[in-house]
Amino acid sequence: MNKIKILVTGGLGYIGSHTVVELINSGFEPIIVDDLSNSELFILDNIYKVSGQKPKFYKSDICDINSLKSIFEENKDLKACIHFAAKKAVGESMEKPLLYYRENLVSLLNVLDLMKEYKIHNFVFSSSATVYGEPEHLPVQETFPIKKALSSYGSTKQMAEDILEKVAATRWLNALALRYFNPVGAHLSGLLGELPKGIPSNLMPFITQTAIGIREVLTIFGKDYNTPDGTCIRDYIHVVDLAKAHVYACNFLLNGKGNLPYDVFNIGTGEGYSVLDMVETFERVNKVKLKYKFGERRNGDVASIYASSQKANEILGWKTELSLDDMVKDSWNWEKNYRNQ
Ligand code: NAD
Numbered sequence: 586m587n588k589i590k591i592l593v594t595g596g597l598g599y600i601g602s603h604t605v606v607e608l609i610n611s612g613f614e615p616i617i618v619d620d621l622s623n624s625e626l627f628i629l630d631n632i633y634k635v636s637g638q639k640p641k642f643y644k645s646d647i648c649d650i651n652s653l654k655s656i657f658e659e660n661k662d663l664k665a666c667i668h669f670a671a672k673k674a675v676g677e678s679m680e681k682p683l684l685y686y687r688e689n690l691v692s693l694l695n696v697l698d699l700m701k702e703y704k705i706h707n708f709v710f711s712s713s714a715t716v717y718g719e720p721e722h723l724p725v726q727e728t729f730p731i732k733k734a735l736s737s738y739g740s741t742k743q744m745a746e747d748i749l750e751k752v753a754a755t756r757w758l759n760a761l762a763l764r765y766f767n768p769v770g771a772h773l774s775g776l777l778g779e780l781p782k783g784i785p786s787n788l789m790p791f792i793t794q795t796a797i798g799i800r801e802v803l804t805i806f807g808k809d810y811n812t813p814d815g816t817c818i819r820d821y822i823h824v825v826d827l828a829k830a831h832v833y834a835c836n837f838l839l840n841g842k843g844n845l846p847y848d849v850f851n852i853g854t855g856e857g858y859s860v861l862d863m864v865e866t867f868e869r870v871n872k873v874k875l876k877y878k879f880g881e882r883r884n885g886d887v888a889s890i891y892a893s894s895q896k897a898n899e900i901l902g903w904k905t906e907l908s909l910d911d912m913v914k915d916s917w918n919w920e921k922n923y924r925n926q
Pocket residue numbers: 594595596597598599600601618619620621622623624645646647648668669670671672673688692711712713714765766767768780
């Protein structure tokens with residue numbers, strides 16, 4: 586039987602590569618388009634090592650509609666698209682708003698235009714918990730208000746969700762926006778993981794790079810937040826659990842289960858952990874001492890945010906399987922493996 590083909594933009598990136606593996610494991614045929622602007626070609630070989638299959642890969646910028654059209658032309662039997670490709674550095678987005686609006690929105694519009702032209706109706710979008718800003722209640726539910734984003738990055742995700750809702754209302758598109766909380770961890774094999782460029786701004790790569798000696802010391806941003814230990818609380822989710830949510834989302838769309846042309850789902854664990862919890866868990870599980878100090882609060886950080894994932898649990902049938910211990914163990918394993926290659 587022919588496998589169902591799914592276009593995966595940004596499929597060599599951190600979340601995309603793990604999702605490609607899970608799609609293959611579930612019997613789908615992912616087709617990857619990635620311009621390698623934030624990934625490396627060896628990830629494609631490692632996808633093969635992990636899954637036993639080497640997906641069709643196009644090195645192409647999806648902001649270039651002509652090259653993207655040739656990919657759609659060659660793959661007329663696509664049944665869905667998962668759209669990861671985007672720029673994602675919050676700090677950089679404040680310095681280069683035009684770059685972020687262009688990259689994140691032109692790419693989305695190009696994909697949607699071609700999906701319409703080639704009659705591909707199912708779309709899964711990478712959104713972010715950042716759309717909520719500072720929530721008034723916890724855990725965060727999908728019905729909570731979306732406040733004006735502080736960063737240009739967050740603004741592109743809010744605008745993208747709005748675009749999807751309006752386009753889906755015209756009834757040719759079924760779209761799901763998955764609002765990821767804080768993805769960490771790596772593939773159990775140690776062959777796939779996050780590849781941050783330069784100094785990491787996210788906590789987990791900063792922790793692993795400090796542990797391995799690339800960074801001298803981890804600065805914990807703020808110790809006087811209104812939280813039990815004074816450091817910020819987030820909902821960290823293992824990237825493999827997050828990747829699997831995309832398989833559930835595709836199955837949901839392809840089986841025509843949605844009553845709505847557009848819907849949003851939080852993808853988190855429902856548990857909140859502080860920065861100090863992360864440091865302590867990393868040290869305990871990996872038996873590594875981490876050098877850290879306290880610094881000023883970071884601009885734009887919210888004190889606490891964690892998800893209610895009840896909607897995704899009940900409607901998509903998805904739930905997380907991996908623990909915080911798995912997250913810190915797999916992140917560390919990946920860092921060591923990657924540096925020793
Ligand atoms: P990533 O940078 O590792 O992956 C994105 C991939 O897209 C990269 O491989 C990059 O080379 C590719 N890409 C970027 N622009 C492209 C373009 N114009 N054409 C073709 N390929 C392009 O990022 P990630 O962490 O895997 O994130 C994937 C998606 O999830 C993004 O949309 C991001 O905004 C969203 N997201 C990420 C997080 C997170 O913390 N990692 C949280 C919430 C949402």
